[in-house]
Amino acid sequence: MNFFEANVSRLALSDSALAAAIRQSGGGTLEILPARTGMPSARANGRWIHSAYDPIKEAQAWAESQSYQDGETLIVFGMGLLYHVEALCARLPRAAPVVLVVSDLSIIADAAAARTWGDWIERVSWAWGTTAAISEQIAAAGHPLRLVTYAPAAALHADDHRAIEMALQRRVSAQASGQLRIAVVGPIYGGSLPITRYAVSALESLGHDVRWLDHSIHATSYHQLELLKNSQHRLALQSKYAEMLSRITMAQLAEDPPDLVLSLAQAPLILPALEHLRRKRFLTAIWFVENYRHLTYWQQLAAGYDFWFVIQQEPCIAALKQAGAKEVRYLPMAADLSVHRPLELTQTEREEYGSDVSFVGAGYANRREIFPRLLGHDWTFKLWGNEWDGATELTSVLQRNGARIDTDTCQKVFNASAVNLNLHSWAGTGLDPDGDFVNPRTFELAACGAFQLTDRRSLMADLFTEREVATVSSSDELPAKIARWLREPAQRVAMAAQARQRVLAEHTYAHRMRELLSQIGVASSDRIGAILRGARQAEALAATATDSFPSLASTLRTFPSTQRVELKQLAAQIRSRGPMGTLSREDLMVLMLDEYRSETKDLV
């Protein structure tokens, strides 16, 4: 019997359907070549899947680098000749479940024909079929999951794997019932400050216990430093100030350690602080709601956060990974429906805030260059916002002498304007030729049910269609487009309504935060994932303790069944029995652990 028959027959004992499918598929995807050691190695599309020298040693090194905790199910992405799966099984405890994702039957057929499979085959289960079927099989394999990727082989099916991962995230999101304790670290000031507020509100609306470490209270002091004329002093003191705020943040985190530290862009957490948090097993994430090309401080922080969420895709994601970030995910901006909403305006308000064409925002170079071209037409144009000093041509349309516009006013302008211009900022002239991310204003206008005319962005198509948001490709065509849309009020209303529906369905901050937590939940299955699944709730904990620690289980049952219980609460519950309370051996051990827990506050 050849390798193929022997291997597939053995596989048939555990998964006959898969064995049949492999027989039917045939092989031919992998090019099998001997490695220097004589063992078969493989190439696909001209690239080596395994070492050309020693595939076994390479697989062992890969397996050694993988983490595993008791009780986890390992999901392996990447097939090839399965040396890595064999090495992984050899390293793991015998009871550790391993699920191999089969994205391409022909590769398994090639693997089966190349060499004899060892006993490890009896330990592995196979998830195969459509993306949905694979996700279903993985989900049924048991929790918590740990996803491991053998990159050289997984690269062949990167899109499939991403789809499976997303399906798992959706599943985590749908199952999420547990309450996380999240510390949100906001900036001192700037554009990410309101985003922080929206994120906090969204996380609270999802039922999580959120603590906002609000550094905007330090803004006045920080701005005082900007008044220093000596730039050397100013920069040195600003740096020291940020360092001090970083320490304050650490002290706050130490007092009540959260499950997740979520920073927004510009949060004053410096790299040494982030590294210290990692040493203390804090999980950190940042939503970098900035254009990575303009603000480049991410280069210094990349390695500090466990998770990066960015509003741009490639090459932003690759750049962050190059700088040391381990996990980088795309997470676009959104709207907060409690703030960004349709308004019933009075006639007076319509007169004050309304116009045919409006723009709200700061005076960036491209806007200063484009907007004068919108003057002298048969429409009314109002320009709102600050930092327009020196733009004398626009004085006639600039409202409130260029004062900063608050959020309420902004919503009124959005609601009162026929055509809201939404030109993304850029330091050049015309429209940004490399414009990719979609700014918050796009979502906010859509959430208001306001019509907008936006410059074309490469990431727009995934977020809004042309029937929801009107776009313009060059500054030259802007006047004509405005004129066109002003002539079509009914279509404007219809588009604006559809855009709002899209926001309601997909683009609120609650959607984004759920997505963010789901992604972290899948990647950190044993911690965040477990909490989201409710595995840290009293009832679930009591169930796992019943057999081995009955007294503990009975204490756990004194909590409301869905209450999340940590060591701290459990110890407090035991102490609450009072001086004469009876203590079991398990109670004593819990109290002992808690004694040491209460002393681990040396973060600062």
Add this chain to the structure above:
Amino acid sequence: MIQLARLGDLVQSLPAFASLTVRHPHRSLDLLCPAPLADLARLFPEVGHILKWNGAQWHAWAESFVGEFQSSWLREVEQYLAELTTEPYTMAYVLNHHPRAILLATLLATEVQGPNLRGPLDEELSPWASYLRHVAQTRGSNRIHLSDTFCGLCGVTPPPVPPVLRLPSIDLPGDLAEVGISAGQWIAVVVGAGDADRSIPVSVWIEWISTVLAHESPCAVVLIGAERDQTTALAIQDGLSPMIAGRLWDATGRTTLPQLATVLKRCHWAVGADTGPLHLAAAVGASAMGFYFSRARVHETGPYGQGHWVWQADRAQPEAWPIQASVKMIRESATAPQQEPVAGWSLWQSHHDEWGAIFRPVGDKDLHEDQRAAVWRQLSEQRLSLQGVQ
């Protein structure tokens, strides 16, 4: 016996340990202490097993457990405790007023004697623990030595003779093997202290050592300390005259605890501010002389036994140091009892009697009445009353 604190407290537990072994000659007495002190604990006379307490492991558990609780952790804890003992002890004597020591005792033994009157959740203190708390709060002129209060906590009286550690023959590294061999006085100088504000300045040590070595009769100095004290030791040596060559040994950071005990035993004197090594010196039979300032108090942590000396500063950070006077006491010991007063310092000498150790002032009349007998009687009566003994 459970002693989870540092070196000095472990050595100060020796009298209580000795009294307990005399009280219960037919029962084995094991000693649980921090793992780094285990080798020293083995030198306790009549000691049974030494149980090493791995505090670092518990801290690591605690850190990894932050924010979550899984009952499976308890299996690891259970396994750890089982490695300490499979059968519960009949009695655990707890010498630390710390919840973890009391919890541990309750986990390991069926009966616990120590600071808490009842169980770990009961904050009511035993008479001796109440007395210690009162002394700590009022910083009063407590004349009952900490070692003797440990005896009280364990329900025994102080040993009639100060006990000493049982030192087997222990090899010393390199040139330290020469310590104590040649004739003359050997003086161990404890250069550091646990906290910076309790350290004697390098310049003071340079002057002190220069003075002691300038004396006519043969004399040698051994610098004592941990690895962290090596920089201080080097600074001291840099400041000394090259003429002292061959009369100074640097043992800082070079010895295990049993080796340190051996070095101290080979010295006639141990001098310094770090109470841990001074207690150890006293426990191996050397004479100890302490310079106590900052938070160090002669009556609480003076070297235990007979004939030790403590210079107690009037203020937390002394302005001047009794260098000449202290050197003279060591080099001309017969003059010690007639020591003239030194501004800013009082001098105390240790004595030992049926109530344990006591320090009495030299020169001045002792203004405080010795209340030890009354305190012992009162606390013992309270203790018996609580035990229901009429």
